Amino acid sequence: MNLSKNRKSFFIFSSIIIIVGIIFIIMGGLKPGIDFTGGSTLTVKLPTHNSSEEMRNILVGTEFESSIIQNFGDNTFFVRTFDINDSQKSDLLNTLDSLTLAKDDLEVLSFDMISPLIAKETVINSIWAVLAATIGIFIYIWWAFRNVPNPIRYSVASIIALLHDSVLVLGVFAILGIFLDYEVNTMFIIAFLTVVGYSVNDSIVVLDRLRSNIIDYSGMRLSQVVNLSVSQTFGRSLNTSITLLVTLLAMYLFGGDTLKPFILVLIVGLISGTYSSLTIATQILVYWDERKSKII
Amino acid sequence: MRRYWKSASFSLLVILISAFVVFNQKFSIGGTEIGSDAVLGLKLGLDLQGGSHLVYQSDLKDQEGLSIPPTGTQMQALVKTIERRVNSSGLGEPNIQLLGEDRLLIQLPGVTDSDRAKSLIGETARLEFKHRYTDATDPIDDDINKGIKSISLDYYPDPYTTGDKSTESNTISSDSKNDNNTTQSKPGEPEPVARPIGVFVDFEEESYIKVKNLHEQLVQSLDNAGYDRLQVEISGIDENKRFELLGTFITETESENQFSFMIPSDYFKSLEEASTKLGNSINFEIISLMVGQRDEVIGLTGEDLERAYAGQHQQTKKPIINIEFNDQGTKKFAELTTEISTTNDLIAIFLDDQELISPGASKPILGGFAFIDSPNFTIDRVNDLSLMLESGRLPVPIKLIQERDVDAVLGADSLSKSYYAAGVGLLLVILYMILYYRIPGFFASMALFFYCLIVISTFKLLSVTLTLSGIAAAILSVGMAVDANILIFERLKEELRSGKTLTMAVNTGFSRAWPAIRDSNVSTLITCLILFWFADQLGASMVKGFAVTLSVGVIISMISALLITQTILKLAANSILSKLITLYVPAGRKDLM
Numbered sequence: 082m083n084l085s086k087n088r089k090s091f092f093i094f095s096s097i098i099i100i101v102g103i104i105f106i107i108m109g110g111l112k113p114g115i116d117f118t119g120g121s122t123l124t125v126k127l128p129t130h131n132s133s134e135e136m137r138n139i140l141v142g143t144e145f146e147s148s149i150i151q152n153f154g155d156n157t158f159f160v161r162t163f164d165i166n167d168s169q170k171s172d173l174l175n176t177l178d179s180l181t182l183a184k185d186d187l188e189v190l191s192f193d194m195i196s197p198l199i200a201k202e203t204v205i206n207s208i209w210a211v212l213a214a215t216i217g218i219f220i221y222i223w224w225a226f227r228n229v230p231n232p233i234r235y236s237v238a239s240i241i242a243l244l245h246d247s248v249l250v251l252g253v254f255a256i257l258g259i260f261l262d263y264e265v266n267t268m269f270i271i272a273f274l275t276v277v278g279y280s281v282n283d284s285i286v287v288l289d290r291l292r293s294n295i296i297d298y299s300g301m302r303l304s305q306v307v308n309l310s311v312s313q314t315f316g317r318s319l320n321t322s323i324t325l326l327v328t329l330l331a332m333y334l335f336g337g338d339t340l341k342p343f344i345l346v347l348i349v350g351l352i353s354g355t356y357s358s359l360t361i362a363t364q365i366l367v368y369w370d371e372r373k374s375k376i377i
Numbered sequence: 378m379r380r381y382w383k384s385a386s387f388s389l390l391v392i393l394i395s396a397f398v399v400f401n402q403k404f405s406i407g408g409t410e411i412g413s414d415a416v417l418g419l420k421l422g423l424d425l426q427g428g429s430h431l432v433y434q435s436d437l438k439d440q441e442g443l444s445i446p447p448t449g450t451q452m453q454a455l456v457k458t459i460e461r462r463v464n465s466s467g468l469g470e471p472n473i474q475l476l477g478e479d480r481l482l483i484q485l486p487g488v489t490d491s492d493r494a495k496s497l498i499g500e501t502a503r504l505e506f507k508h509r510y511t512d513a514t515d516p517i518d519d520d521i522n523k524g525i526k527s528i529s530l531d532y533y534p535d536p537y538t539t540g541d542k543s544t545e546s547n548t549i550s551s552d553s554k555n556d557n558n559t560t561q562s563k564p565g566e567p568e569p570v571a572r573p574i575g576v577f578v579d580f581e582e583e584s585y586i587k588v589k590n591l592h593e594q595l596v597q598s599l600d601n602a603g604y605d606r607l608q609v610e611i612s613g614i615d616e617n618k619r620f621e622l623l624g625t626f627i628t629e630t631e632s633e634n635q636f637s638f639m640i641p642s643d644y645f646k647s648l649e650e651a652s653t654k655l656g657n658s659i660n661f662e663i664i665s666l667m668v669g670q671r672d673e674v675i676g677l678t679g680e681d682l683e684r685a686y687a688g689q690h691q692q693t694k695k696p697i698i699n700i701e702f703n704d705q706g707t708k709k710f711a712e713l714t715t716e717i718s719t720t721n722d723l724i725a726i727f728l729d730d731q732e733l734i735s736p737g738a739s740k741p742i743l744g745g746f747a748f749i750d751s752p753n754f755t756i757d758r759v760n761d762l763s764l765m766l767e768s769g770r771l772p773v774p775i776k777l778i779q780e781r782d783v784d785a786v787l788g789a790d791s792l793s794k795s796y797y798a799a800g801v802g803l804l805l806v807i808l809y810m811i812l813y814y815r816i817p818g819f820f821a822s823m824a825l826f827f828y829c830l831i832v833i834s835t836f837k838l839l840s841v842t843l844t845l846s847g848i849a850a851a852i853l854s855v856g857m858a859v860d861a862n863i864l865i866f867e868r869l870k871e872e873l874r875s876g877k878t879l880t881m882a883v884n885t886g887f888s889r890a891w892p893a894i895r896d897s898n899v900s901t902l903i904t905c906l907i908l909f910w911f912a913d914q915l916g917a918s919m920v921k922g923f924a925v926t927l928s929v930g931v932i933i934s935m936i937s938a939l940l941i942t943q944t945i946l947k948l949a950a951n952s953i954l955s956k957l958i959t960l961y962v963p964a965g966r967k968d969l970m
Binding site for chain 2: 124166167171188189190191192193194195196198199206207209210213214217218221222225267268270271272274275277278279281282283285286289290292293313314316317320321323324325327328329330331332334335336337339340343344347
């Protein structure tokens with residue numbers, strides 16, 4: 082297995098996917114949910130067959146006119162509106178209830194209300210959480226690889242692989258946002274952080290092999306040690322990914338609609354994480370090693 | 378062989394204890410109840426069992442209306458008050474938690490009526506008992522009548538009695554002193570009903586103001602249940618009439634300091650008759666104010682109340698509210714009830730200026746114990762009312778900033794789907810591992826089964842709340858546990874290929890796989906720790922559930938790799954299974970190296 086020969090193609094391949102993702106992000110594909118903007122969401126089940134169009138029409142002229150309505154299927158609808166208080170909530174429910182033949186047949190499956198105040202904090206705290214996690218992992222890897230030359234490079238490589246996976250996941254989610262109206266909510270943040278965790282986890286396993294091989298085969302060129310290490314961990318990486326993928330696919334197919342966007346993010350992140358650990362993280366180390374002028 | 382017995386028997390002990398914990402729905406250790414009624418006795422989060430998740434923020438303001446932070450003691454008192462309200466409401470056991478300095482997270486598992494819960498929690502009101510006067514007579518300041526300057530008779534300037542020409546009639550009232558100015562009824566229209574006659578009274582400045590105040594009070598009382606009336610008397614040569622007037626039958630005219638009081642229409646047939654009967658020297662006097670209903674603050678508040686609790690009437694078995702006053706309250710309440718027991722007056726109870734109930738009292742209540750009953754009382758109403766009476770006022774005003782309600786049916790649906798999906802996923806993983814890794818794959822499946830057992834029992838023992846995101850985390854942790862096993866087996870395979878004996882291969886394979894397992898899991902733990910901190914700040918129970926579940930899963934994954942997988946492999950290496958070495962290396966994969 083000679084990865085260094087294909088280094089350019091790996092970098093180009095990743096860049097293309099990431100650029101496409103970024104284009105969709107710029108197009109506004111990442112639609113912030115109420116967790117980040119404040120507002121209310123309501124999931125209701127009607128006893129009658131209605132279309133989202135009918136539901137939208139009934140809200141015309143009310144203060145809920147600008148609500149976003151999605152049909153979840155099975156007569157279940159998702160309504161997103163501003164942060165409503167109790168009396169506004171009952172107004173909204175009464176309005177929606179007029180769609181049904183008998184009164185009070187509307188079933189509220191879930192209701193969320195988040196004031197803009199708390200939403201603003203969520204945004205700030207999310208950014209801090211991601212930053213803090215990244216720094217924590219950076220320092221830990223630096224420390225864990227202290228026995229090989231240039232340990233900081235392993236930290237940088239892992240973090241770049243992590244960035245690669247994060248941007249890719251965000252990009253894919255932006256595409257889903259454009260086509261399927263997926264929203265960025267707390268569940269997405271959890272999925273995103275899981276991807277972050279897995280990406281680093283996987284990079285460390287691959288780099289660990291490199292770590293032990295560098296000590297065992299001192300004198301060999303780094304690109305060769307990398308090739309050897311990757312081919313040694315390849316079986317493990319593939320098997321771990323397949324078992325996880327199998328579990329996630331089962332979750333996606335049988336786990337209910339609420340979890341679907343979440344599982345999808347995990348699947349994308351898992352594939353990206355496995356790929357980036359084997360190719361991006363290792364090739365950054367090789368590229369860095371072979372460069373003429375060295376900074377670190 | 379002998380040296381593995383220690384770790385083997387320890388593993389077995391852990392597995393047996395875990396099995397006991399998992400398969401006993403409920404049990405108690407040292408008086409602590411462990412387990413629940415849910416599947417496997419796990420504690421379920423709101424998204425899986427349904428319920429309400431509410432976050433409140435202190436809304437404390439200083440005199441200028443600027444927000445000020447509450448003190449720790451105030452927040453503690455707030456938690457206590459809300460706890461008491463919810464606990465005794467039958468809404469289930471709340472989980473109340475302070476978030477930061479000025480926020481409160483309230484979780485109400487299984488609550489379907491979130492509106493009732495919110496009204497119960499958010500009631501910030503001040504409780505007040507007032508004396509409600511009904512049909513009382515208030516004497517009038519005598520000086521009013523001394524300030525009467527002149528009295529005359531004319532048609533009462535009421536717009537409504539002159540048919541539909543309201544604008545016209547308004548002009549009449551403006552100069553109604555002019556006798557020539559009468560209403561012209563249009564031809565063809567029915568003759569208007571006999572026009573009421575009014576007494577026009579000019580007051581001195583001082584009296585005028587008093588009458589004006591009285592009039593305002595009369596008009597205002599029309600908005601309330603009880604209509605106040607003014608008792609007046611008009612007398613002349615032959616007549617002496619005393620009557621009561623509502624606020625609408627007294628009008629201030631356009632003339633300065635003048636009021637017109639309507640004379641009831643059945644007293645005189647016409648203005649002429651009135652003028653004749655009363656003569657030239659008409660006397661007019663305001664006698665008294667008849668109060669229809671009036672609430673008077675008597676200084677009896679929620680602070681005077683000792684207890685309020687729901688009960689049942691001994692004879693009728695109907696729901697009632699029992700109330701008990703403290704010493705000071707008993708005295709005030711005794712005075713109040715003594716005063717009203719002989720009248721039709723009521724005790725009006727207000728919460729945040731909203732009338733709750735207004736019971737009467739048939740006899741003086743001197744002992745400080747009383748009960749309230751009403752035909753409209755239901756058990757829920759009585760419970761809620763007694764709670765509101767008792768807690769009176771929250772120590773800190775609060776406002777709702779986040780709400781998350783999940784229907785129990787949706788929760789149950791998510792739960793069963795998640796269990797199903799997890800089961801299918803696990804089965805597929807086991808199948809894949811056995812097919813790919815043969816004997817070690819079988820061992821890994823065993824290890825995985827034990828891993829799940831230990832994780833579930835740990836959740837139960839630590840009473841970790843299982844949420845939907847927690848299930849996702851559990852799946853990820855299963856993945857990581859599988860990964861740990863795969864790492865060990867891949868290493869084991871390599872060592873076997875390099876010609877080592879099984880025992881040696883197990884030992885070196887394990888020790889070489891360990892750093893990868895350790896480092897990858899520690900980095901995940903770092904992420905979890907940071908997530909936990911972030912979620913704790915925000916009361917984001919979903920994120921917190923994820924972080925806790927994943928941490929527990931990852932820690933146990935490391936322990937189970939160290940303890941169980943290692944023990945199983947070492948035991949197997951020393952048993953009959955070691956003879957079947959080809960089963961450790963899958964066929965067709967030798968070319969990989």
